[in-house]
Structure formats: structure tokens, C-alpha cells
Amino acid sequence: xxxxxxxxxxxxxxxxxxxxxxxxxxxxxxxxxxxxxxxxxxxxxxxxxxxxxxxxxxxxxxxxxxxxxxxxxxxxxxxxxxxxxxxxxxxxxxxxxxxxxxxxxxxxxxxx
Amino acid sequence: xxxxxxxxxxxxxxxxxxxxxxxxxxxxxxxxxxxxxxxxxxxxxxxxxxxxxxxxxxxxxxxxxxxxxxxxxxxxxxxxxxxxxxxxxxxxxxxxxxxxxxxxxxxxxxxxxxxx
Numbered sequence: 033x034x035x036x037x038x039x040x041x042x043x044x045x046x047x048x049x050x051x052x053x054x055x056x057x058x059x060x061x062x063x064x065x066x067x068x069x070x071x072x073x074x075x076x077x078x079x080x081x082x083x084x085x086x087x088x089x090x091x092x093x094x095x096x097x098x099x100x101x102x103x104x105x106x107x108x109x110x111x112x113x114x115x116x117x118x119x120x121x122x123x124x125x126x127x128x129x130x131x132x133x134x135x136x137x138x139x140x141x142x143x144x
Numbered sequence: 145x146x147x148x149x150x151x152x153x154x155x156x157x158x159x160x161x162x163x164x165x166x167x168x169x170x171x172x173x174x175x176x177x178x179x180x181x182x183x184x185x186x187x188x189x190x191x192x193x194x195x196x197x198x199x200x201x202x203x204x205x206x207x208x209x210x211x212x213x214x215x216x217x218x219x220x221x222x223x224x225x226x227x228x229x230x231x232x233x234x235x236x237x238x239x240x241x242x243x244x245x246x247x248x249x250x251x252x253x254x255x256x257x258x259x260x
Contacts, residue, residue, distance in 0.1 A: 062247060077251075120188070132190070135187060137187045
């Protein structure tokens with residue numbers, strides 16, 4: 033399977049703490065994206081990092097990409113209860129314009 | 145801009161019936177659309193790639209005769225689940241790429257299918 037792996041599968045933290053999720057993939061990529069999904073709902077695009085970038089920030093989100101290790105991490109700082117959701121990494125299979133392959137996801141629970 | 149809609153948002157049907165799900169790009173043209181399936185507590189799995197005016201490309205293990213895909217215009221792709229069975233119950237999500245813009249996909253809100 034080309035599906036990416038994410039860890040941890042589940043993460044429970046307190047409000048204000050940071051949450052780190054990791055994603056590993058198996059193929060060459062043009063970019064890697066992170067999505068959030070609230071229970072039973074659609075996907076929300078969070079951030080895209082290109083293969084020639086190593087780190088990217090967006091608000092409380094920080095994404096890193098290590099193409100030599102085929103891995104990426106998503107850091108959410110100062111978490112809030114509203115951050116409770118499932119988070120997925122996704123990448124194009126071979127080249128830009130093709131379908132996304134999703135990681136298995138991390139379920140984040142932030143308690144107040 | 146870049147809104148994708150799906151209809152219906154949820155559907156309940158009897159085993160053996162067929163169900164059609166629509167995916168529309170509301171404010172852009174989409175040469176390519178993708179269909180994904182998500183079982184409870186699992187990730188999204190690609191089912192097929194739908195190209196306007198041509199046959200869809202199905203992923204390994206996805207029955208093309210069971211999941212009929214039609215992409216007759218640049219703003220509409222449909223997925224028909226034929227002779228649905230309870231194991232087809234799932235969350236079906238489509239996405240669309242703007243014509244000429246290759247590295248961004250816009251996702252629909254999903255359709256929850258329950259087969260009794």
C-alpha cells in the first residue's frame with residue numbers, strides 16, 4: 033500500500049499544550065499537505081509544503097518536511113478544545129495533478 | 145472561490161438499490177475530479193480518478209461496474225453505487241482540481257451512504 037503512516041494514531045492533551053503529529057510516506061513527492069476533519073464532516077485544508085521547503089508556518093501551525101527521511105510533522109501550538117479533530121497528511125502519488133494519498137491520520141483530543 | 149458541493153449530503157437506501165452522488169465545482173472548471181471513500185475511524189482511500197469526457201481510472205480493488213462514474217461536464221461528476229449492499233455504507237468524498245492548476249484539490253463536504 034502507498035498509504036502514508038501517521039503517528040501517533042491518537043493523542044490526548046490539555047488546552048494550551050502543544051500537539052505534534054508525524055507523517056511518513058513512501059514515494060517521491062512534489063508537495064505534502066495537511067488536512068483536518070471534524071467527526072463525520074468534510075476536510076479542511078490546513079497547509080501545503082512543497083518538496084523544496086523544509087519548514088512552513090501558518091498561525092499556530094508549523095509544518096516541517098524532511099524529504100531525505102520521507103517524513104513530515106505538524107505542530108499545533110497552544111492547542112484549544114476546538115482543535116479536537118482528526119488530522120491527515122496527504123501527498124500526490126507521483127506528480128502534481130494526480131490524486132492524493134492520505135495518511136492513516138491522528139485523532140487529536142484537546143480537553144479544557 | 146473554489147467551492148465544491150456534493151448532493152445528497154446523506155442518503156439511506158435499501159440493499160439492492162442504486163444510489164447516485166453528485167459532485168459539482170460551483171465556481172470553477174474541473175477537468176479532473178477524484179472520488180474517495182472513508183470507512184468509520186479510517187482514512188480516505190482513493191476510489192477513482194474522473195476525467196471530463198473520458199473513462200474514469202479506477203484504483204485496484206474498486207469494481208468499475210459497481211461504482212459507475214460519469215464526468216460529462218467540466219463542473220459535474222457523478223458516482224453511482226449500483227446494487228448497494230450494507231458493506232458499501234461509507235462516507236464518499238469528492239475533490240476537484242481547477243483546470244490548469246495541478247497541485248491543489250478542493251474537497252466536497254462528503255456524502256454519508258447507509259445501506260440497510
